[in-house]
Amino acid sequence: MTAKCIMVLGTTSGAGKSWLTTALCRYYARQGLKVAPFKAQNMSNNARVVASENGQGEIGSAQYFQALAANAVPDVRMNPLLLKPERDTHSQVVLMGQVNEELSAMPWRGRSLKVWPQIAAALDALRAANDVVVIEGAGSPAEINLAASDVVNMRVAQHGDAACLLVTDIDRGGAFAHLYGTWALLPEDQRGLIKGFVLNKFRGDATLLAPAPQMLQELTGIPTVATLPMWWQHGLPEEDGVFDDRSVVKGAVNLTVAVVAYPRISNLDEFQPLKNIPGLRLQWVRSPSELAGLTSSDWIILPGSKHTSGDLAWLRSQGLDAAIARHAEQGGAVLGVCGGLQMLGEALIDPHGIDGNAPGLGLLPLVTVFAQDKTVRHTSTRFASNIPGRWAALADAPVGGYEIHHGQTQQHAAMAAAGDVAHAVLPDGLGWCNAKGNVLGLYLHGLFEDAAVLQALFGAQLGGTVPTLETVFDGLADYIAAHFSEGVLQDLLVETS
Missing domain, CATH: 3.40.50.880 (Class I glutamine amidotransferase (GATase) domain)
Incomplete structure (x- = not known):
């Protein structure tokens, strides 16, 4: 068994990668497929305790919830590298679930050679045991200052020959520039991995977006495969645990x-x-x-x-x-x-x-x-x-x-x-x-x-x-099924670069 990799990249942090990855995990699990999530490197102080070769270890909470959505048992291979910020210029490094003092003391760029073999091995092991691995990127793949030491975005995509979705937060403004700019900054051999653009957090009449999606496809060759309406109350914890104060309280506040x-x-x-x-x-x-x-x-x-x-x-x-x-x-x-x-x-x-x-x-x-x-x-x-x-x-x-x-x-x-x-x-x-x-x-x-x-x-x-977690996961899967273009989610399973 060698799993097909589907990867969710973002134009920025907060674009919607984590929840979309979770939704895809549940969507494909409901198709009867054996699914696992993966994020090579996460930076978060939200962590969960899961199984590891050494007994128990830590992974990012987002990957823990993604595993539950996939009906999989969470384990450290799903997030082999976790960075837990302790001060503005220092993070504790957790590798394969365990704190690694040597890596914690190392400069950021110096870590990639040390950690990449274990990251690649973790992804390979998940691919060997599953039908689908849904991968989450970090930040933006167009952070060209970090490209040489990348171990979480396009290097992972290429290693897994992943069919990639690029999601952007249209509520921030500048969404089409974000999508085009991200695509344009990628090397040509990586652009072919991008199979679809996703507009997230859209408010209003979607017909008013025309002709921008078609113009963007003419420039890049990549279709816009989903326009996802703004959804405050999906029930999934945010990547960094940040809840929105604008959310409406259900009933009178007591x-x-x-x-x-x-x-x-x-x-x-x-x-x-x-x-x-x-x-x-x-x-x-x-x-x-x-x-x-x-x-x-x-x-x-x-x-x-x-x-x-x-x-x-x-x-x-x-x-x-x-x-x-x-x-x-x-x-x-x-x-x-x-x-x-x-x-x-x-x-x-x-x-x-x-x-x-x-x-x-x-x-x-x-x-x-x-x-x-x-x-x-x-x-x-x-x-x-x-x-x-x-x-x-x-x-x-x-x-x-x-x-x-x-x-x-x-x-x-x-x-x-x-x-x-x-x-x-x-x-x-x-x-x-x-x-x-x-x-x-x-x-x-x-x-x-x-x-x-x-x-x-x-x-x-x-x-x-x-809502229980199960109803939350099913709601996410229903949501993307309703808003992605027909056939796109199934086509990703057979897409190749």
Whole structure:
């Protein structure tokens, strides 16, 4: 078996590559084909724990969801190289699911010779085991400053002899120039791999596009194979976990969940299920004024961070620390996940230079020590049976998720001796809440992707109306089936360069 490769390239970041790749995975899987996703290199702090030769490893969340859409078991070959930004000029490099310190210390352009053999081998292995491999590019294939060291766009396309779609965000303006310019900057031997142009996020009357698509085809020889209308509510997490504040809340707003968006946020995609709950408004918060309208019934979430001490310093510089403390004092719910949990404690201690020392927010009597080794694992467990206060609905609820963290957190010994003890809500140091029961900290990612947890917290609101991932994937496949030109998606399976 040697799979046909279909690749989604974009004129820019944010053009729609990730969701279109996910849609294609489900579309072809529904044809009875064995399908796998692939992205050679992803840059994202949204990661999932999946199977690897070494037990468990990390891949980008987008490829995790694409694998689920393809009805495939996610594994590290689907995203062999993951770059996790830690600072503006430094990223942690994860190769085949494992952190690679040598590559992390290497200049960007110097990595390609080192990583390409494993990237090519991963793609070859997926091709050998599947009928179709749907590949996602990164950024734009016309970034000519990076072409010599490319390991994610046209080098991959050529290696897999992929039939490529080039997608552009027409809502940004300049779509036809983006398409033509991208095609024109490609070497001639690569242009032949582009089989169709896709206009994404179109608003209005599609007939008004004429004669531009035909003129573009006359210039390039490539047809425009789909015009995809703007679709805000498809239900799939965005590539970087960024949800759109313009989204319409389903029903009257009776609960606001404010997520603090610090500079090095990570794993924000795990909050997407909240966006789908009727009556719940999910919003970004970057200043105290955005918290001013919250009531004691609303939530504040401190999400994961790729640099906890740095984001904690930013949070203080904005005055958000005082605003969060006021909300907690008034009985409002505060949830910290992973890095957010670490921030809620008394102190961050970093003996190995992993993240940095810092005082915490002091909302939980905990202390975090950063360990040399990184914890990366799936976890299935159960909440304690005696959770107090705002989080009592979670009592005895089963929960599954994943851990990705260097920090190890425990009770602050001196505070515990003085009688200030955090209430353990999960075993093995995975979660605590305060005595009042309104501040909760967890190491477990994926809380809101767990059906039992959603039912416990929002059972009265769910009413069977919240889409499951399966309905989201099927909706994406239906959408592209309705808007691509007839026969195009099947023809891609037989296209050759």
